[in-house]
Amino acid sequence: MKKPSPRRFAVVLNLLFLLLSSTPPAVAAEPLQAELANGWTIELRSQLQPLVINRLHSWQLILRDSNGQPLNGASIEVTGGMPDHDHGLPTAPLVSATAEDGIYLLQGMRFHMPGYWQLRAVVEKDGFSDEVVFDLQL
Amino acid sequence: MKTLIPLILLLAAGLGYATYQFWAPPPGSWTAAEAALIRSMSLSALPPLPADPSNRVADDPLAAELGHQLFFDERLSSTGTVSCATCHQPEHYFTDQLPLAVGKSLGPRHTPGLVGLSHSPWFYWDGRKDSQWAQALAPLEAAHEHDFSRSELASLISSDAGLTALYEKVFGALPEVPMNTAPATPDGDADKIAAWQALDAEQQQAINQIYANAGKALAAYQRKLQPGRSRFDDYADALDDSVDTRTNDSLTDTEIAGLALFIGKADCVSCHNGPLLSNHEFHNTGVLAVDGQLPPMGRYEGVRMARQDSFNCLGPYSDAKPEQCLELRFALDSNELVGAHKTPTLRNVSETAPYMHGGQIATMAEVIQHYNEAPVSMLSHNEAKPLGLRAAELRQLEAFMHSLTAPLATAPRWLQAPASAQGEQALE
Numbered sequence: 428m429k430k431p432s433p434r435r436f437a438v439v440l441n442l443l444f445l446l447l448s449s450t451p452p453a454v455a456a457e458p459l460q461a462e463l464a465n466g467w468t469i470e471l472r473s474q475l476q477p478l479v480i481n482r483l484h485s486w487q488l489i490l491r492d493s494n495g496q497p498l499n500g501a502s503i504e505v506t507g508g509m510p511d512h513d514h515g516l517p518t519a520p521l522v523s524a525t526a527e528d529g530i531y532l533l534q535g536m537r538f539h540m541p542g543y544w545q546l547r548a549v550v551e552k553d554g555f556s557d558e559v560v561f562d563l564q565l
Numbered sequence: 566m567k568t569l570i571p572l573i574l575l576l577a578a579g580l581g582y583a584t585y586q587f588w589a590p591p592p593g594s595w596t597a598a599e600a601a602l603i604r605s606m607s608l609s610a611l612p613p614l615p616a617d618p619s620n621r622v623a624d625d626p627l628a629a630e631l632g633h634q635l636f637f638d639e640r641l642s643s644t645g646t647v648s649c650a651t652c653h654q655p656e657h658y659f660t661d662q663l664p665l666a667v668g669k670s671l672g673p674r675h676t677p678g679l680v681g682l683s684h685s686p687w688f689y690w691d692g693r694k695d696s697q698w699a700q701a702l703a704p705l706e707a708a709h710e711h712d713f714s715r716s717e718l719a720s721l722i723s724s725d726a727g728l729t730a731l732y733e734k735v736f737g738a739l740p741e742v743p744m745n746t747a748p749a750t751p752d753g754d755a756d757k758i759a760a761w762q763a764l765d766a767e768q769q770q771a772i773n774q775i776y777a778n779a780g781k782a783l784a785a786y787q788r789k790l791q792p793g794r795s796r797f798d799d800y801a802d803a804l805d806d807s808v809d810t811r812t813n814d815s816l817t818d819t820e821i822a823g824l825a826l827f828i829g830k831a832d833c834v835s836c837h838n839g840p841l842l843s844n845h846e847f848h849n850t851g852v853l854a855v856d857g858q859l860p861p862m863g864r865y866e867g868v869r870m871a872r873q874d875s876f877n878c879l880g881p882y883s884d885a886k887p888e889q890c891l892e893l894r895f896a897l898d899s900n901e902l903v904g905a906h907k908t909p910t911l912r913n914v915s916e917t918a919p920y921m922h923g924g925q926i927a928t929m930a931e932v933i934q935h936y937n938e939a940p941v942s943m944l945s946h947n948e949a950k951p952l953g954l955r956a957a958e959l960r961q962l963e964a965f966m967h968s969l970t971a972p973l974a975t976a977p978r979w980l981q982a983p984a985s986a987q988g989e990q991a992l993e
Binding site: 479480481483512513514515516517518519520521534535539540541542 | 602605686834835836838839844845846847891892894895896897898899901946948
């Protein structure tokens with residue numbers, strides 16, 4: 428039986444440093460999206476806009492199957508860190524289900540340094556498990 | 566002629582080396598990303614003071630008045646000579662110029678400054694407290710600091726008409742407490758613990774309530790202590806209109822070059838970021854332990870202490886709902902935190918020597934040299950990497966630090982002992 432090789436998608440969030448703004452580096456935090464090995468998709472949306480450092484905040488996670496239908500009952504774990512600095516997130520965020528179909532809440536996120544970050548999401552449901560990696564420049 | 570060749574070569578090499586070490590002109594312009602990063606460090610970008618849901622009087626003006634009185638009151642000590650202001654001296658940006666704090670006796674840590682600290686979610690060098698009011702309690706009972714006790718504090722507030730009146734305006738009726746008993750606390754020596762255990766539960770609860778409220782008043786006062794605009798802020802704000810590095814004369818060329826290093830090659834901005842030049846987090850930067858001390862576990866232990874603290878956000882004396890205690894709930898507990906200490910603000914840093922959690926490093930030049938070398942950590946690993954800064958660059962970085970000094974944005978009356986207390990003393 429042929430097993431699909433695990434695919435890792437690195438989705439680079441493009442940053443827009445607003446040149447003529449008086450606010451801190453204002454990041455147009457577009458959703459991060461990736462496809463899992465079995466064709467499901469996961470989307471991460473920051474609820475902090477613009478996405479700035481040093482603020483505790485939440486993200487919304489949306490899990491869909493290959494037909495775009497929302498998926499409930501998955502276990503999702505999100506970790507992150509700065510590969511260039513050899514450290515992880517300064518907090519221990521947690522994912523919980525919400526009342527809405529296919530929508531999960533990632534709470535307790537904080538980025539404490541500007542620069543290149545990676546987020547890793549491990550999705551488990553009904554015996555299936557895969558990890559996707561997102562790149563994020565702050 | 567031939568004999569001159571080695572001499573000329575030597576001179577050329579010497580000139581080359583001198584140029585390498587001492588010639589480091591500032592950049593001509595900032596990239597858009599650099600300009601944005603610099604603007605993000607300006608006080609203009611400082612968000613409003615974060616609410617503290619665990620302290621319902623955090624922004625109550627009368628609570629700040631009460632806290633102001635308590636902060637400067639030396640009666641809050643076993644010797645009658647130690648107040649918060651003994652170590653947190655307003656004239657030195659609420660530090661004391663000593664390597665290690667001296668309250669009743671010599672302590673194990675360097676006195677941290679208080680300016681802008683109310684923006685931080687964690688307190689103490691190791692983050693053992695999750696609110697400014699919970700932080701304010703511990704030094705009162707620490708044997709090397711005030712060496713006071715919560716029972717004595719409750720007695721003092723109950724017996725001083727001025728303090729009682731102010732307390733009751735802020736918190737309502739003062740609960741009745743046993744007066745002038747032996748010093749009693751569950752966090753003291755054997756005698757104090759025995760005295761505490763001799764009290765009934767209701768008395769203990771009443772004393773704890775007054776103790777916690779005194780901390781909340783001290784926090785309300787400390788929220789007034791905010792940094793003022795420095796030359797750097799004027800420079801950063803002017804970058805709205807131009808990315809030319811000499812866009813205005815708020816900073817000298819040397820300081821501009823230092824700023825370029827700060828956000829670039831020296832990478833100070835990784836941790837010293839945002840308008841307070843601190844990410845309020847915990848890092849191991851390979852600082853040697855204080856002479857005679859074991860290398861401290863830092864935040865690794867601090868987060869455990871915060872979780873167990875009976876005065877934390879989830880405790881019975883907190884005004885927060887459990888769901889509001891997000892920092893505590895999502896606090897990291899990881900081996901990465903072994904030996905990690907809190908990033909201090911760099912606001913007014915040239916006026917707050919010595920440096921580090923144990924005052925281990927005497928001068929700014931030595932601090933910069935420490936980061937330039939990034940020595941191996943005694944415990945766990947040093948997150949910083951060697952920088953390879955040249956002599957000129959070390960000086961430029963140090964020059965930039967001087968541009969961060971400014972008088973506080975705090976009314977002068979908060980920076981001295983309260984006039985009312987002095988007035989009362991004068992009348993006596």
